Amino acid sequence: MxxxxxxxxxxxxxxxxxxxxxxxxxxxxxxxxxxxxxxxxxxxxxxxxxxxxxxxxxxxxxxxxxxxxxxxxxxxxxxxxxxxxxxxxxxxxxxxxxxxxxxxxxxxxxxxxxxxxxxxxxxxxxxxxxxxxxxxxxxxxxxxxxxxxxxxxxxxxxxxxxxxxxxxCVMAEGRCSLSSYATGESPNMNGVCSPAAHVHYEERGDATVSRLGNFTINIYDSDEKVGYPTLCKGRFRAMDKSGYLFEEPxxxxxxxxxxxxxxxxxxxxxxxxxxxxxxxxxxxxxxxxxxxxxxxxxxxxxxxxxxxxxxxxxxxxxxxxxxxx
Missing domain, CATH: 3.20.20.70 (Aldolase class I)
Structure with a gap:
């Protein structure tokens, strides 16, 4: 191969x-x-x-x-x-x-x-x-x-x-528009998924918050490794539970x-x-x-x-x- x-x-x-x-x-x-x-x-x-x-x-x-x-x-x-x-x-x-x-x-x-x-x-x-x-x-x-x-x-x-x-990449590759909802730019049209210019990290007490544009993608405890904020790898709250809905890092x-x-x-x-x-x-x-x-x-x-x-x-x-x- x-x-x-x-x-x-x-x-x-x-x-x-x-x-x-x-x-x-x-x-x-x-x-x-x-x-x-x-x-x-x-x-x-x-x-x-x-x-x-x-x-x-x-x-x-x-x-x-x-x-x-x-x-x-x-x-x-x-x-x-x-x-x-x-x-x-x-x-x-x-x-x-x-x-x-x-x-x-x-x-x-x-x-x-x-x-x-x-x-x-x-x-x-x-x-x-x-x-x-x-x-x-x-x-x-x-x-x-x-x-x-x-x-x-x-x-x-x-x-x-x-x-x-x-x-x-757990989305339909070539069809994913998640990044464009948060940043206005997508891999399909602009060649970028979660562009770095829209990425921000904030300290909140002992936690680290990762953000993409105006959206919070993840909140990490002090003992967790901090990842790059992409929407498909974010933690979300649904049915009163928080977790990785699409994909874990x-x-x-x-x-x-x-x-x-x-x-x-x-x-x-x-x-x-x-x-x-x-x-x-x-x-x-x-x-x-x-x-x-x-x-x-x-x-x-x-x-x-x-x-x-x-x-x-x-x-x-x-x-x-x-x-x-």
């Missing part, structure tokens, strides 16, 4: 290459990608140098152009596609139907992947993107079980890429089920975290590289060595193993 690793900066890309990535994915420094945070992403010149460095070490580079163009500003997204092809990107990760059509018509030889932002999780949807736009790989939403992925791979003609480590980690994912026909493993630093990238990529190399030799160690990097020091296999069913 191909190891697809994140890079939010040139330094992180170099770290991912050195740690054993097969592919590094990144984005331009604008609203065309779903991690449009200050201090992240690449200029055209930086990406050109990054591609040259990666290719020199036998590593591919994918460009995430996976937000939805805003009316009247389509040329920004069109230019991102054109520039990616000119730079020599190995694949472009897209979500918007209009942009997929543009890429296919303007650059028929370009390799196109379907972003998780498109939220395509069934045979009919994936076949549509393959037939209409020549999509060669689909990044699956984090809602499918291993059995569902195996069945899907037996029925479609494109590669599948699944998330392997990092933040969870935890990270996805598929180390234990890597052989099962390979058996299900998965082509690539995606590590989440373009907003993370190069030290995080080095450790996570290195751990997965070692695990995949052991599997290639017929060995497997199901124990993860990444628990200290998991959100809340807690990890899960998510929907891949539906223990609640």
């Amino acid at each position: 191909e190891l697809v690793c994140p890079a939010g900066t040139p330094a992180s890309l170099h770290a991912a290459v050195a740690a054993g990535a097969d592919v590094v994915y990144c984005g331009f420094r604008d609203a065309t990608n779903a991690r449009n945070f200050p201090g992240l992403n690449f200029s055209r010149a930086e990406l050109r140098d990054a591609v040259e460095h990666a290719h020199k070490h036998g590593v591919h580079v994918y460009l995430a152009c996976n937000t939805y163009p805003q009316a009247g500003a389509e040329e920004i997204w069109h230019k991102a596609v054109d520039d990616a092809v000119a730079i020599g990107i190995d694949a472009i990760i897209l979500a918007d139907i209009g942009l997929l059509r543009y890429a296919r018509d303007r650059h028929p030889d370009a390799r196109l992947h379907l972003s998780v932002q498109a939220s395509a999780s069934n045979e009919e949807a994936i076949r549509f993107y393959h037939q209409e736009f020549g999509v060669r790989r689909v990044v699956l939403p984090r809602v499918l079980s291993l059995d569902e992925i195996r069945t899907l791979n037996q029925r479609i003609q494109v590669e599948t890429e699944v998330f392997a480590f990092g933040g969870m 935890t990270s996805l980690d598929v180390t234990a089920i890597l052989p099962e994912l390979a058996d299900a026909g998965v082509s690539a493993l995606k590590i989440e975290g373009r907003q993370r630093g190069k030290a995080y990238i080095s450790q996570v990529v290195g751990a997965f590289r070692a695990s995949l190399d052991k599997i290639a030799k017929g060995q497997h160690d199901a124990r993860s060595k990444l628990s200290t990097l998991s959100e809340g020091q807690s990890d899960t296999t998510g929907a891949y193993r539906r223990n609640w069913q």
Whole structure:
């Protein structure tokens, strides 16, 4: 399985290459990608140098152009596609139907992947993107079980890429608008979920309050680890009880089920975290590289060595193993 690793900066890309990535994915420094945070992403010149460095070490580079163009500003997204092809990107990760059509018509030889932002999780949807736009790989939403992925791979003609480590997204990926209710900005249109400019922390006695815009997302006791305030990971009061209604702070980690994912026909493993630093990238990529190399030799160690990097020091296999069913 191909190891697809994140890079939010040139330094992180170099770290991912050195740690054993097969592919590094990144984005331009604008609203065309779903991690449009200050201090992240690449200029055209930086990406050109990054591609040259990666290719020199036998590593591919994918460009995430996976937000939805805003009316009247389509040329920004069109230019991102054109520039990616000119730079020599190995694949472009897209979500918007209009942009997929543009890429296919303007650059028929370009390799196109379907972003998780498109939220395509069934045979009919994936076949549509393959037939209409020549999509060669689909990044699956984090809602499918291993059995569902195996069945899907037996029925479609494109590669599948699944998330392997990092933040969870329990909403319908590509359809979530929670952030826009609180901040006016969403990942789908603006490339940001819970933008840092709207994040605030307050001390309230012995407790720490995390806020997003005008909304209190969580209140932490002094002995609790304080997390980043995103609405889907907030604590809410309902039915006279307080708790995590959508999702507890935890990270996805598929180390234990890597052989099962390979058996299900998965082509690539995606590590989440373009907003993370190069030290995080080095450790996570290195751990997965070692695990995949052991599997290639017929060995497997199901124990993860990444628990200290998991959100809340807690990890899960998510929907891949539906223990609640």
